[in-house]
Amino acid sequence: MNIKEAKQEIENAVRAYLMKDKYGRYRTETVRQRPLLMIGAPGIGKTAIMEQIALEMQIGLISYSMTHHTRQSAIGLPFIEERQYGETTFHITEYTMGEIVASIYEFMKRTGLKEGILFLDEINCVSETLTPAMLQFLQYKTFGNHPIPGGWVIVCAGNPPEYNKSVRTFDVATLDRVRKIMVEPDYDIWKEYALDRGVHPAVTSYLDVKRENFYRIENTPEGKAFATARGWEDLSEILWLYEELGIEPGEQLASQYLQDRKVSRDFAVYLALFYKYKSDYRIPEILRGKWDEGICSRASAGGFDERLSLLSLLLDAVTGDVSKIRKEEETIARLQEILQGIRHKGGDSGNYLQLLQIAAGEQAEILERELTRGLIDRKQEDIQREVILRLESFRVELAEKGFAEGKKAFSQLKKIFGALTDNMENGIDRAREEIDCLFRFVADCFGEDREMLVVLSELTARPSTAKFISEYGSDAYFKYNESMLFYQRQTDVYRQLREIREKETAE
Secondary structure (H helix, E strand, O other), X not given: OOHHHHHHHHHHHHHHHOOEOOOOOEOOOHHHOOOEEEEEOOOXXXXXXXXXXHHHHOOEEEEEEHXXXXXXXXXXXXXXXXXXXXXXXEEEEEEOOOHHHHHHHHHHHHHOOOOEEEEEEOHHHOOOOOHHHHHHHHHHXXXXXXXXXXXXXXXXXXXXXXXXXXXXXXXXXXXXXXEEEEEOOOHHHHHHHHXXXXXXXXXXXXXXXXXXXXXXXXXXXXXXXXXXXXXHHHHHHHHHHHHHHOOXXXXXXXXXXXXXXXHHHHHHHHHHHHHHHHHHHOHHHHOOOOOOHHHHHHHHHOOHHHHHHHHHXXXXXXXXXXXXXXXXXXXHHHHHHHHHHHHHHHOOOOEHHHHHHHHHHHHHHHHHHHHHHOOOOHHHHHHHHHHHHHHHHHHHHHHHOOOOEHXXXXXXXXXXXXXXHHHHHHHHHHHHHHHHHHHHHHHHHHOOOHHHHHHHXXXXXXXXXXHHHHHHOOHHHHHHHHHXXXXXXXXXXXXXXXXXXXXXXXX
16 A cells, blocks of 8 residues: 555554543553554655654654664563562562653653554564564563553554565564554655645656656665655755755755665756756746746747746745745734734733733743644644744834733734735735736647646645635636546646657657
8 A cells, every 4th residue: 555545544543542432441452452563665654654643633652763672671671579479478570661661651741642652663673682572562562561551552664674684574473463554655645745745846846757766776786776755855855955055956965865876867967957947937927927928939849848847836936825825824813813812801901012922922832832742743833933923023013113001002903913914815816816827828838738737737736726726716727627627637647748758858
């Protein structure tokens, strides 16, 4: 199965294992809560989906790589305990609490979360001395004398033997105690994730056509050559940062993330062209409806890579502006709720400077609590930090204008907030115009052909643009969507484009 299907399987299992009866007991006894075992190639996204599940379910997540654990660190150190049985005294071996179990109790104490996922990565790379203890753990959820607390679901992950020399093959006794899930790379599924995460458009546009380079591991005389989903995502992150710093990335950078010489070289060539097109085509002007016949002629006459890069640049610019609007909408919605609470507390005579300061402090405490619990992602963290900054800026602006208490202070606060909403509405109008300009440009340069299908497909696939269009509409989107029978043809577009590139290369 692909990583998306694996995520759903694991989430279903966690929900089932955490179900309780009317007495508050877990419906599935601990011994019957089979751990889940994901087996998949490295860098495929196994750890990432565990973070997503914990965040979406609002439960804890504790992750461990098992490669560094010894028998002592996992099950604890032995000590002699004296016990009385009848009139006879015996000395027996007990164990201190091991690092893994102790970390769960420490996490519960620190966060207040009583349920979660214990994720043990590289489980099939444990040392030989730890193997018997792991078998006991998988069946009874116990390390040494100390059980895993109730409410913690065990998920394990490992690589197939062909990817890791230190992998141990599980025997039947072990496999009969787990729910085994085999995970395979799938570019289409990864792209959904990549578009939502804002992966660099050079990466996705390149892989749309060279999907055979998305995930590959090959034995060479120099060792293993590979490119993985993790490598592409990490490369994307550094590309964004290099752009901000004005540093030109090249093959050396690509080869540090894509450790397959052919792939890194091919991508570096594509990336150089991608940046050249970005400079030549003046993307912001096109999205303001300003392009001349020369630009259109060049675009229509350009080769496959040039046309696809241009579309990716345009789509990325639109997506970026729409994403900013989505962030601003959520920020303003939270601010509105907070300001309503401030108004209720302040009434006609309250000190609004103090109330704003208190509100900013409360929001900072909420953020700190959620970060400690690990229950907030980067996007939501950014929005919460923006809310705090805006509350502080409201207070500063009120103070500078000499307003502090009563109706006049709140009236001024409303004006400040109203300016924010006006700016957001103007941004919505600009984004709608950008989408219309995008369609007009593609129609002028390419007509209603494959390039139009790419635009329709991408706007539909990207969560931010799809939601924006569903809420605010786009006459051009619906016009071309209907005229091109998009839903019937979208699955063919990238296959057709790949065929075009292969033909151009052959010629």
